[in-house]
Amino acid sequence: MFNQDLINRILIEPIRKGANRLLIVSGYASHTMASWHLKRIKELGLPTIDIELIVGMALYDGLKEDIHQGFKDIHENNDDIYSNFQCQYIIEHAPVHSKIYIWLDNDLPIEAYTGSANYSQAGFSLGRREYMTPCEPYLAFQYYNGLICDVMFCNHNEIEDYIMLRASHPVLENEIENSAIIFDDSIENVTLSLLDSKTGETHRHSGLNWGQRNGREPNQAYIPVPSRIARSGFFPLEKRHFSVLTDDHKNLVLRVQQQGDKAITTPMNNSLIGEYFRNRLGLNNGQFVTRQHLEDYGRTDVTFYKLDEEQFYMDFSPH
Incomplete structure (x- = not known):
């Protein structure tokens, strides 16, 4: 189950207060969270916003193939009924394990949170004991901007030269090579x-x-x-x-x-x-x-x- 209080406080309520841009630094993240977030904003009838995500640990741990492809699909989606979503990966220097959510009114930082919750459905579920606390918006904005020189967009032609792609699951270890995948009833x-x-x-x-x-x-x-x-x-x-x-x-x-x-x-x-x-x-x-x-x-x-x-x-x- 989702932690509705955490979701509303970090991902939804700032829009109602006039924020129109969300910058996220997350060590790990999932495309399913991004698609859920965009859909939720639309279902609530809220104004569209700009979401700009930096995934911090991709250089260190690589990315699952389905997550990478999912981010690319959402990044390239041009449907005006949904908020604009951009995704970048850290590709240089030290990996980034931070989790920071910065809300802006255009270019003015007005609200920010930091803590333990990754930008993933698991990170915002009741199955995890995550903690998020307000932080100084301008300093958080400075931190985000300090990472920009080390990132590359997820759909860049050369991104796969920097990021190791992994099978989405051990059972699917042949998926990247498009080999046959055989299942049996031992898998639910x-x-x-x-x-x-x-x-x-x-x-x-x-x-x-x-x-x-x-x-x-x-x-x-x-x-x-x-x-x-x-x-x-x-x-x-x-x-x-x-x-x-x-x-x-x-x-x-x-x-x-x-x-x-x-x-x-x-x-x-x-x-x-x-x-x-x-x-x-x-x-x-x-x-x-x-x-x-x-x-x-x-x-x-x-x-x-x-x-x-x-x-x-x-x-x-x-x-």
């Missing part, structure tokens, strides 16, 4: 049907065809989650974002949402997961998905393997 997993349990066909206006109605983008889709699986604790709830590597080596950020936690979506854009499945099925964007399409492809379900609380592997390979 669930298989979710893409068909309507009542009709045996694809859903007409939900599931993979969620967008097939007037006024919706036709690629919008979700993976249905039966209530027994939603209640089982297999997937993170409370709209937490989680990272997924697919069997065709794509990285997705997903979350469970809707009433009864019945749907797995791509929270930053509900069309992304629909585009993904239509591409796998060889269909046109926006095309209605039928059971025959799935059977011709060779599969009517999808299997998730749980690697940890925020990392999953999704298998949609034909049987």
